[in-house]
Amino acid sequence: MNWSNVKLILMREVRDQLRDRRTLFMIAVLPLLLYPLLGMSFFQVTQFMREYPIRVLVIGSPVSAELPPLVEQDRFAGNLFTDPSTARLLQLSLQPSKAAEAGTPYDPLEQARRDMQQGNYEVVVYFPPNFAAQFARFHNSLLEDKSGESRADAQIPNVDIYPNLAKDASRAAYRRVSEVLDRWREEIGRQNLKDSKVSPAAAKPFEIATLDVAEIGQHKAALWSKVLPFVLLIWALTGAFYPAIDLCAGEKERGTLETLLSSPAERIEIVWGKLLTIMLFSMATAILNLLSLAITGSFVLSQLPNLGPPPGLAIVWLLAALVPVSALFSALCLALAAFARSTKEGQYYLMPLVLVTMPLTILPMAPGVELNLGNSLIPITGVVLLLRAMLEGNYFKVLPYIPLVVAVTLACCWLAIRWATDQFNTESVLFRESERWDINLWIKHLLRDRENTPSVSEAMFCGVLILMIRFFMSFALPMPHxxxxxxxxxxxxxxxxxxxxxxxxxxxxxxxxxxxxxxxxxxxxxxxxxxxxxxxxxxxxxxxxxxxxxxxxxxxxxxxxxxxxxxxxxxxxxxxxxxxxxxxxxxxxxxxxxxxxxxxxxxxxxxxxxxxxxxxxxxxxxxxxxxxxxxxxxxxxxxxxxxxxxxxxxxxxxxxxxxxxxxxxxxxxxxxxxxxxxxxxxxxxxxxxxxxxxxxxxxxxxxxxxxxxxxxxxxxxxxxxxxxxxxxxxxxxxxxx
Amino acid sequence: MIHVRQLTKHYDDLTRGKCIALGGVSFDAIPGQIYGILGPNGAGKTTVLRILSTVLRPNGGTASVNGYDVVTQPSLVRHQIGFMSANTAVYDRMTAWEMVEYFGRLYGLQDEPLRGRMENLFTRLQMNEFRDVLGAKMSTGMKQKVSVARAIVHDPPVLIFDEATSGLDVLVARALLKSVAELREHGKCVVFSTHIMREAEKLCDRIAIMHRGHILAEGTLEELCDRHEERDLEELFFRLILHHDEILDLEGSRQ
Incomplete structure (x- = not known):
């Protein structure tokens, strides 16, 4: 292989791509615009979300001298909230609690369900009609009789909350309303203790203080370590895909590929030249996106407590991980793009590629998934997990896995590059013409036009088939004893x-x-x-x-x-x-x-x-x-x-x-x-x-x-x-x- | 200079099984001569020339260019040839100068000789006025000139033109034929495929008539005419092709 030819091809392809408006838009303009726009819309959406009131139906809100106030005018009492100003977010509709009519028992659940289904309310709170009266009896018995023997008839009925937990809005409303009711009950408890001349400390002799040992930096790291690898991978893939399609399928379509193939450049030189170009663009896209995200993100997150711009060392790890990831994606895209007849056909392959890589990228984000032996052997997952651990600062814990992850990634790169080179050496791929494809014809062709020994793809298929049968057999067979x-x-x-x-x-x-x-x-x-x-x-x-x-x-x-x-x-x-x-x-x-x-x-x-x-x-x-x-x-x-x-x-x-x-x-x-x-x-x-x-x-x-x-x-x-x-x-x- | 012996090539086809594109083609082309391959569409002309340019590999037979084997020494062969066909386009996002320079460098030419050679070529082919025009903005004639310049920038001993005039208007085609004729004067070995009788008659020193993957007749125009007692190339062409079709049909029906 002659590296000066590779360099020559690389320089040409880079210049070619830089003259392409679409590529420039994808790698430079889009990221610069995307994140500020996303940030802006994020703010707007959150404002909208904050303003959005929760409608609560309170049936039979109890009013009694013994009870602390629950509802003031049409809101829950302000002292029941950590931030009293948020009281206005719960919009209350008040309804008196009906007593059961003779013959037809009143069913609060039925009423609540009807109201919820009509979408009138996010949550319904039901106080039974005798709630206040029973509480008063209980309270009186508390004051009169300290032994607690005659309290049996002073049972306070339950307060029912009817949320629809399948709906997000209702679940949020449920959480808020139960928080309010909890505080109210606590307030009542305190009142009761006071009235019984018992110190409130008797019920709550001490507080439980939560002291988070995580430093602010770690909070930051935890968030960024989830976001950054994901963004890196997605954009490394996108940045590789479009240039790859243009450089292979596009060249086939425009007829310049044959010009290049008849030049003295070897196929392997062409592959490397194109691969390095694609890698360059993949990396540039990822870096520009990360930069833009980091800048926008730091502005947005500086508004939130405990969060801020990503840790500085993150950049180093991201860049280190970007090289192999880009190489892998570039080689994959190159092979796919070389296979495609036209740019249109090439675009079709994006989805399968994303479907294969996306789970590998998302798997590490699942809770509890950490870098271990098994995970480090999974191609892209290993890199993401390693990167995450690095961003979190757990260097020594992941040290043993680095060689593994590197080896797996390199092996995948090597295979993908081989595949791409093979694509360029296969004339049926380079000069593929549209042909009517038919499964019957194809099977007939396989059986009729067979050779003395199997083809490479048949051999690979046999290997994959054996692995798959083995996998399913392992579930079907019993453990030997x-x-x-x-x-x-x-x-x-x-x-x-x-x-x-x-x-x-x-x-x-x-x-x-x-x-x-x-x-x-x-x-x-x-x-x-x-x-x-x-x-x-x-x-x-x-x-x-x-x-x-x-x-x-x-x-x-x-x-x-x-x-x-x-x-x-x-x-x-x-x-x-x-x-x-x-x-x-x-x-x-x-x-x-x-x-x-x-x-x-x-x-x-x-x-x-x-x-x-x-x-x-x-x-x-x-x-x-x-x-x-x-x-x-x-x-x-x-x-x-x-x-x-x-x-x-x-x-x-x-x-x-x-x-x-x-x-x-x-x-x-x-x-x-x-x-x-x-x-x-x-x-x-x-x-x-x-x-x-x-x-x-x-x-x-x-x-x-x-x-x-x-x-x-x-x-x-x-x-x-x-x-x-x-x-x-x-x-x-x-x-x- | 070019020796082709019993070259065969077949493709896998889902419906028909093996589809024969070349069924044993042999010919020789020598320097200072234009060797014409004349045949209808689908005769296998492009397949032969693609094999000579090492873009395709034959299934059988041998072909050598300037002493190098196209199968085992493809990269040496590619240094010996300039290849231009209807399928070798110019880059849209490169100027005429950049395009020719790029290929000159791929052929391993050093800066100084390349520059001199390019100045010479651009003047000779009258390309100076669109030196800095991008491929996308060029007319068909300009593109054709760039392709010619690209194919001969390294001064190869062998030149292969595959249906190079297809889709060109009369003026551009004429200019191209003139350039090809000039190459003969410079002692190059030129292979020129076409389906246009006039071009073959006017330009080629030897003509091979090709049909369905076989060479039906081969020789100078005079030899062909004498052998088949037919003064008109077009008539000769049709007679040979019809005759060949009849034989193939007969074989087909016998099977």
């Missing part, structure tokens, strides 16, 4: 989830199942070498497993359960067959057979190996297992490609799985000095490293030697791989004479 259950479950899962989709797809979508599933005789020594490799590599993998388990500890209960199932099998042979041999065959058929064969049409051996291993890893239920499986998958993928046969991989897999299972059986007895494996392993009751260090190192050295032997095997290249090799061998620097 005995070893027998566990073994049966494992075999069924392997057959149904892994082997069946792969085999069915092989039969339906390929012409040569033997070539697809690598059912060929390997070089003579290869199977033996694979078995040997599994043995020599096992100590190193065990060390790795120990490290993984230490970083991401298994839940203790889960680990115990697993051990219980595995340590006391009915028969060691059934265990090896069900958990060692069966998965090896099924998984190899799927992941190194169908999926790897399809992915090899990408044109890069290692890309295919890594992608198939990621699927292989993801298909393991336990996360700790997935990491190891992913790495082991790469080794097996390499063996499969180099030997051109599935057999060495299957053997490696069988031996690898079986060793793990068998070692678990002998592990508890390893502590004894005279154990026959003492020279090899140490006691690992603490789940620590199993092998002695020299064994690990020797094994590793032997493994490398075996892998180098495999590397030297001549392997069959796919047409795409041969082509890619030839293209890579062009002299990279060629200048015209």
């Amino acid at each position: 005995t070893f027998r259950d566990f073994a049966v479950l494992a075999v069924v899962t392997q057959l149904v989830v892994v082997a069946t989709p792969a085999l069915l797809m092989t039969i339906m979508l390929t012409r040569s199942p033997a070539q697809t599933l690598l059912l060929r005789r390997p070089p003579l020594i290869a199977p033996l070498a694979a078995v040997l490799l599994a043995v020599t590599l096992h100590p190193a993998i065990n060390v790795l497993q120990t490290v993984v388990n230490r970083v991401y500890p298994l839940s203790e209960q889960f680990a115990k359960e697993l051990d219980r199932l595995l340590i006391e099998p009915d028969s060691i042979w059934i265990m090896v067959l069900a958990l060692g041999v069966m998965p090896a065959i099924c998984e190899e058929l799927a992941f190194r057979g169908f999926i790897l064969s399809g992915l090899r049409h990408v044109g890069h051996k290692w890309t295919a190996i890594i992608l198939s291993s990621v699927f292989f890893g993801a298909a393991h239920a336990i996360f700790q297992q997935s990491i190891i499986a992913c790495l082991v998958g790469m080794v097996i993928g390499f063996l499969a490609i180099q030997s051109g046969s599935l057999l060495p991989g299957v053997l490696f897999h069988v031996v690898h799985n079986s060793m793990g299972l068998l070692i678990k059986q002998v592990a508890p007895t390893l502590g004894q000095e005279d154990h026959w494996l003492h020279w090899l392993m140490r006691n690992a009751s603490d789940e620590g490293q199993l092998y002695h260090w020299p064994v690990v190192l020797c094994g590793l050295a032997a493994s490398i030697a075996i892998l180098l032997w495999f590397q030297r095997l001549p392997y069959a290249r796919t047409p795409e791989e041969s082509l890619q090799e030839a293209i890579d061998q062009q002299s990279p620097q060629w200048l015209p004479s």
Whole structure:
């Protein structure tokens, strides 16, 4: 790749976009206008909201000398409010309480419901007709009889409030009115105590003081840490999308893409040039929006107590997070835009893109969602949570997650860029013409025009299908309780989830199942070498497993359960067959057979190996297992490609799985000095490293030697791989004479 | 200079399965000559020329440009050619000067030689008066001139024109043909595709008549006329095409 060409393309695209009025409007004008306008309308709306009175119907408001005043004129008494001036917001309608007529009992609930449904009131308060009288009797008995025995007939009836809690306005009214009634009741209580010559302190001997330890800065941080990441992401996406559409679909539409493709610029240079342009605009849009929001926000929020402009350090974290986020969005937009035939078609893809990214952006805003291992592995969510924690100032707590979030984001970026590059290398995408699409025709086409091995998309589909079936199966199947259950479950899962989709797809979508599933005789020594490799590599993998388990500890209960199932099998042979041999065959058929064969049409051996291993890893239920499986998958993928046969991989897999299972059986007895494996392993009751260090190192050295032997095997290249090799061998620097 | 051997290209089509765009095309073009590809719409002319410009990859056969293979050495091939077709437009938001300069730099020309070369080109193609006009504001004739300048700014030994005159008025088309003829005088190897008989007759040293992905006849105008005993190119063209259609229909009905 020639970076001066990338720079040249970048400069041109930037200049091109800056000359486009629509782009300038989106990235510069809109944010400058948007937030001041939003701020203004916010103020107006709040003013409107404050002025809006709540209509309350009070039926039978009690008036009596014994009771403190509840209603004064047509308002609740001012002393019942923290801020007496807010009393006017509750607009009262007063109605006398009817006594029940003879024959037809008066139903206050019915009355309230009718009034509420007609929308006349937000809330209805009902005092029974005898409320004041009963209270007076109660009050008198209180004064006369201090023993409290004759108070039974002086029961005060309930005061009923009828809100409609499904309506926001009514809920707000309910809150306010009950606050008023609470205060009124408290007032009555105080009065009663006073009349009974008891100090009011008897009922309320002390106050509960709330002392918020959060500093003002933290309040600010809490608010801003929710708002800023969201704004950042939304605008990074928007800022990437429109230039991307213009730079790819727009160029196709205007016919300049072919001009560029026939120039000496390589496809990858074009992709990078465009990607960097889109990233630049994405970042510029996000930054301008944040700036504008921060300026408007500080003015608006300075009016509110405890809040103010965002903390200064926030800017640094936001900028740091913006780079990977923009890169990811830009690459995604670029790939989508390259796929679109026209700008119109490109616009259609905005919604799906937003639908996918929005939940990832909103999830972190849910209460209680914090940065942890699981969340940090979710692409955009991890970044938002990390950013939030940084804005809140919890640096040390999130430190361990930074590498994870960075790795996940980088991996996503890499995949998206690859996807975009592939789009530019696919002529059917670049020169796509409108075609009548019909599901029947398409299925017929898939079955009729199939090739010897599956296509890349068919392979990807198979991988996703396996993951999805596995996901739904995990809900449908019961938890195993005995070893027998566990073994049966494992075999069924392997057959149904892994082997069946792969085999069915092989039969339906390929012409040569033997070539697809690598059912060929390997070089003579290869199977033996694979078995040997599994043995020599096992100590190193065990060390790795120990490290993984230490970083991401298994839940203790889960680990115990697993051990219980595995340590006391009915028969060691059934265990090896069900958990060692069966998965090896099924998984190899799927992941190194169908999926790897399809992915090899990408044109890069290692890309295919890594992608198939990621699927292989993801298909393991336990996360700790997935990491190891992913790495082991790469080794097996390499063996499969180099030997051109599935057999060495299957053997490696069988031996690898079986060793793990068998070692678990002998592990508890390893502590004894005279154990026959003492020279090899140490006691690992603490789940620590199993092998002695020299064994690990020797094994590793032997493994490398075996892998180098495999590397030297001549392997069959796919047409795409041969082509890619030839293209890579062009002299990279060629200048015209 | 250009050697094309048994080039094939097919597309996947939902209704018809594999749709053959090129069914084994071979020809050679040499420097100092204009090689014309004459054929109706959908004959496969654009597909051949897109393969030569490395924008498309063939499914079979080989093609080399100035000794470089179009499949395995695409970036070297692109340095050897100037490609201009009805589908290679000019940028709307770039001026004539910027556009040509941009491509000159992509071809790796250094500042000084590029400047000299551009001044020369702009004078020769009479483009100085709209040097600073944006592509969106240009007339079709201006755009065509910019495209020509863009295609030859790096002085490539091979030039490929794909239906370059389509949609142009007589004056602009004539000027373009004149520029193409000049390139021959400079010893360039020119491939020129068209569906207009007059252009092929007037301009091309050798003509290949193409139809439905096959070259039906190939040679100088005189050779073609002599071989088929037909003095009029248009009549010759129709006869060949009708004959080919009949053969294909016959094959189709036999299947």
